[in-house]
Amino acid sequence: MAYFDWHEQPGYFADVTRHFAPSAELLDIGCGNGWLAEHFPSWTGLDGSPDAVERGRERGREIVLGNVNVDLPFPDAAFDGVVMKDLLEHVDDPVALVREARRVLRPGGTVFASSPDAQRWVWNDYTHKRPFTRKAYRMLFADNGFAVREAGYESVMPGTSIVSQRMPDHRRPAPLRAAAWLPIVRRNVYVVATRQG
Template sequence: MTERLEQDDHFFSAWANSWWDTDSMMNPLKSFNPLRFAYFDPYLEAGWQDVRVLDVGCAGGYTTEFLDNRGAKVTGIDVSAKLIDAAEKHAAESGRAIDYHVGAAESLPFPDATFDAVTCVDVLEHVQSPAAAVREIHRVLKPGGRFFFDTINRTFRSRVMMIWVPERLLGIVPKGAHDFADFITPEEMNTYLDAAGFTAIGAPKGIAIRGQNKDGSLKAKLVSDMSALYLGVARK
């Protein structure tokens, strides 16, 4: 475990204490993982069992626990000490052996070629330097390792679908969660991948959000339209 940061002003830290509550405002984020991995799975041919995975920007642990359920050997890292505390507490309560660290995506505290795969979902649009984060992810991956990501395109549609509707109209995402200027076009993402030494594989996909179910989960599906939220995979 890395040393805790002295200050924790990360935006999502405000929801750390309620992250795993049944009525948590963060619960809709769980809805994305089944869709994400329906897209990711074909690019990890042998499956996730015993694969050493780093989840960058793990927050309170939704994706790390999703990976743990699939048999992966999971490490999670997040810049927020409060969110890591929430993730560790829930993992301990549910008997999971997930290795959590506090740290930034741009400076990962792991040796070169440590992991078989890295996931980084709903994160790159929040970091200070996406290019540096992608370089660090490339560094800690083993040769041939896979990088699985999603992020948000910078378009008029993404402003409507990822900010105006969820934050201002429906109120299902905290106001200020996203900054339109930080969204990343696919062309920019490809530039970061190329500069880091990655090779993009497969055809990128989008996720369309169609509304919200009565239990708070999101109605969403994989689509070919990448004008809002989109996913990709790259190989070292």
């Protein structure tokens, strides 16, 4: 299975989509194949991989090829929401990218971001540059102009997506959400935050 196939829509997609109104103008940074486009009519994807962009475009998704290590190619205050799912662990300068996400968000706009927790399994992915702790992730956003509404853990144990796909609400079931707080469980950290000012 190719890297970008592995990052198609997860069974727990509502754990991401629930934070945004269906009418939100959404920017999906590091969008891969762009699965979030299926849920938001006003969706813009950005990815640095020509392969991911091509695969997304084959599915009819409009994705911008761009580099997240430089300024984003969008005007100030252009979006209601920004998603950075499984992205910040890959970038050279997470602080600069969080600041850029804030710049392109409208005041009061929402950001959802997730990245692997600081656990050994994180280094099995050769594209990862760093893991995060929940405290560091919360501070990354709080120190860069966001009011953090939620900061927690997501279960990414093998099989989580399959189990969640069978749930009527397409969220991780409550036992998996609770288990993610155990330090022995394979997990991501996540934040939901609002742009201030």
